[in-house]
Amino acid sequence: xNGAEYIVRFLEKKGVDLVFGYPGGAxxxxxxxxxxxxxxxxxxxxxxxxxxxxxxxxxxxxxTGVCLATSGPGATNLVTGIANANLDSVPIxxxxxxxxxxxxxxxxxxxxxxxxxxxxxxxxxxxxKELDNLPEALEEAWQVAREGRPGPVLxxxxxxxxxxxxxxxxxxxxxxxxxxxxxxxxxxQLGRITEVLxxxxxxxxxxxxxxxxxxxxxxxxxxxxxxxxxVVTSLMGKGVIPEExxxxxxxxxxxxxxxxxxxxxxxxxxxxxGTRFSDRVTGNPQxxxxxxxxxxxxxxxAELFKNVRVEFPVVSDAKKFLQxxxxxxxxxxxxxxxxxxxxQIKAWAKEYPLTFSxxxxxxxxxxxxxxxxxxxxxPIVVTDVGQHQMFVAQHYPVQGxxxxxxxxxxxxxxxxxxxAMGAALGRPGETVILxxxxxxxxxxVQELAVMAEYQLPVKIFxxxxxxxxxxxxxxxxxxNGHYAHSLFTGGPDFxxxxxxxxxxxxxxxxxxxxxxxxxxxxxxxxxxxVECLVDAGENVLPMVPPGGKPSEMLGRWxxxxxxxxxx
Numbered sequence: 414x415n416g417a418e419y420i421v422r423f424l425e426k427k428g429v430d431l432v433f434g435y436p437g438g439a440x441x442x443x444x445x446x447x448x449x450x451x452x453x454x455x456x457x458x459x460x461x462x463x464x465x466x467x468x469x470x471x472x473x474x475x476x477t478g479v480c481l482a483t484s485g486p487g488a489t490n491l492v493t494g495i496a497n498a499n500l501d502s503v504p505i506x507x508x509x510x511x512x513x514x515x516x517x518x519x520x521x522x523x524x525x526x527x528x529x530x531x532x533x534x535x536x537x538x539x540x541x542k543e544l545d546n547l548p549e550a551l552e553e554a555w556q557v558a559r560e561g562r563p564g565p566v567l568x569x570x571x572x573x574x575x576x577x578x579x580x581x582x583x584x585x586x587x588x589x590x591x592x593x594x595x596x597x598x599x600x601x602q603l604g605r606i607t608e609v610l611x612x613x614x615x616x617x618x619x620x621x622x623x624x625x626x627x628x629x630x631x632x633x634x635x636x637x638x639x640x641x642x643x644v645v646t647s648l649m650g651k652g653v654i655p656e657e658x659x660x661x662x663x664x665x666x667x668x669x670x671x672x673x674x675x676x677x678x679x680x681x682x683x684x685x686x687g688t689r690f691s692d693r694v695t696g697n698p699q700x701x702x703x704x705x706x707x708x709x710x711x712x713x714x715a716e717l718f719k720n721v722r723v724e725f726p727v728v729s730d731a732k733k734f735l736q737x738x739x740x741x742x743x744x745x746x747x748x749x750x751x752x753x754x755x756x757q758i759k760a761w762a763k764e765y766p767l768t769f770s771x772x773x774x775x776x777x778x779x780x781x782x783x784x785x786x787x788x789x790x791x792p793i794v795v796t797d798v799g800q801h802q803m804f805v806a807q808h809y810p811v812q813g814x815x816x817x818x819x820x821x822x823x824x825x826x827x828x829x830x831x832x833a834m835g836a837a838l839g840r841p842g843e844t845v846i847l848x849x850x851x852x853x854x855x856x857x858v859q860e861l862a863v864m865a866e867y868q869l870p871v872k873i874f875x876x877x878x879x880x881x882x883x884x885x886x887x888x889x890x891x892x893n894g895h896y897a898h899s900l901f902t903g904g905p906d907f908x909x910x911x912x913x914x915x916x917x918x919x920x921x922x923x924x925x926x927x928x929x930x931x932x933x934x935x936x937x938x939x940x941x942x943v944e945c946l947v948d949a950g951e952n953v954l955p956m957v958p959p960g961g962k963p964s965e966m967l968g969r970w971x972x973x974x975x976x977x978x979x980x
Contacts, residue, residue, distance in 0.1 A: 416544050417446040417575040419584070420508070423551050424452060426584045429479055431455065431470065431838060433463040437483025438523065439510025442575040444481075455838060455867075458859035460487050462831040464494025465857065468503050469832030470839040472818045473793055475628065477504040477558055478835065484510045485523030488569070489530065493825060495565045496534040500822025501649065502626055504563035506554060511571040514542050528569050536564030544577040548584070562713040563626055599729055603741050606708055606725055609682055611747055613706075615754045616642045617680035619665070622649030622821065623687015623711060624731045630654075630814050632735035633686075639739060640749050643758055645673040647688050649821040652794075652811035662758065666694040667957045668803040671765035671966060671979065674957070676758050677702070678964035684708045686731040690720040691822070697960045710734045765955075765979065767807055768969055774948035775924050777801055777876045781808045783927050784846060784874060787935055791816055792844040792872075793836050797829030797853035800882035803953040805848050827856030830873070834860055837869040844870050844935070851877040851904060861914035864940040872934050873942045875907060878949040886952045890967075891959075911942035918942040955979070 414422070420443060424432070433455045436444045447454055457463040460482045467478030478498075482488050488509040498505045512521040528540045537557045539550050550568065558566040610616060624633060633654055637644055644654050645665045654661045663670035665677050677683070683705050688694070690709075695701040698720050708725040709717055717726040727734060769778045781804055791813035796802040798820050811817040818836055820828040833847040854875055864871055876882075884899040911918035917937055919930050921944070934941045955968030966979040 434481030439484035460490035465831035466835035469835030473836035474839040488527040498565040504558040505565040538567040613682040619685040620650040621688025627732040629732035652817040656810040672762035674963040795833040797849035801876040826853035865915035868939040
């Protein structure tokens, strides 16, 4: 068989049933074989759409997303999506075509050193120059993308490797020697951690995206039920535990919920699972929880001590750690008396609720709350990046597993629409709700064509404030209202634009229209765009100023119309 046939057969054997891509000269041999295989190919309208769709597919299903692109501009159009997946630890196999081996380095037509370009933003990448190396490289790439901390892997394959033939009778199984994981005495550490938790009067569990990657929902639920320790999450950890009374306190950090941030500020022991302690959580890391004992559990040793001081660094995935810790706690019959701590958190939640001013103007928070109220069967919630993303994090109570998809680390505008498309294709029949802004929506709007073609049940709520909302907010708060190039003075008619792609569209102008139009959108069988003309001056509050402590929140406290500091 030739190289292209081997690749397709390999993907089939790995259970890949869906790939995203955009063809071109260097991958025509691969596409010729793919077009006669059992694998469904989704022709996106831009390579960035393909990589973001593979990303959304991977997050929604827990499988490895696969995308294809041709050489040169096709490959370089994947770069943003690869960086996005890398920072959010999403397993993706990106296969790009390359000019023939003899043409590499000659500035050939549509030649680009995509291996060199993506080296800093992939978990690993390969340039396969010889057909004989293809089987082992493919198997290794697949394993690297999935094992340990997941991430994107790129394989760059010259045209002559696709067309060359060899005696490959079967797909090669693993020939790779697994690396021995870094050991730091987890069993011994568990005893010390248990003693710390026994003495804790104000413990707090911080769940990050690593809990999702590890599939540790049941273990987290069992642990919290047994111990009663309250839970906060990062943006990437949103939804790992129900956001309701007795569940998660909500997101912490720059736009975290007040009670969650205050609990973080006052806890005496912080058990952090699968999180990198980004600057949006810590503010100034030099002053982050100086008097708190931090237990940091992560599968990637490089994350330990990288951003914050840690007393107990633990190299483990969240699932295994919670299983082992809970076993020790049960064997020792450890009980926790946390009523004063829990009462204090309830008091904070009552004193500092999430509020927003309601007047004659449509508020994005009101739209999100109404969608959450009417949505049934735990839909998948996807966001783009910006103010609406933070409003969703604050006001939309996500339920269910792998039901919240957002760009966390890179903050990629344009991510939402193709990611929602990938999620819908990965979980057929399930409703996907996308919140996006008028800025990010226009970056990948062409993927509406795919939505319409496959009649995907994606309900798009376009939060239109005629500006780059988060940029405008920062300019208002920290640049004396100098709105330099953040306001849109012109734009498309989004209703006509959606309809031009064959997608049903409605518009909400006034608060009193919200309930009816949200209902119509959710009941519509195919894709739909709901343009929400919201108050352009609405800010995401509370907000911890850059470099501030978690307790130093700005917000509307006690019904005051002006912004005041909590601490």
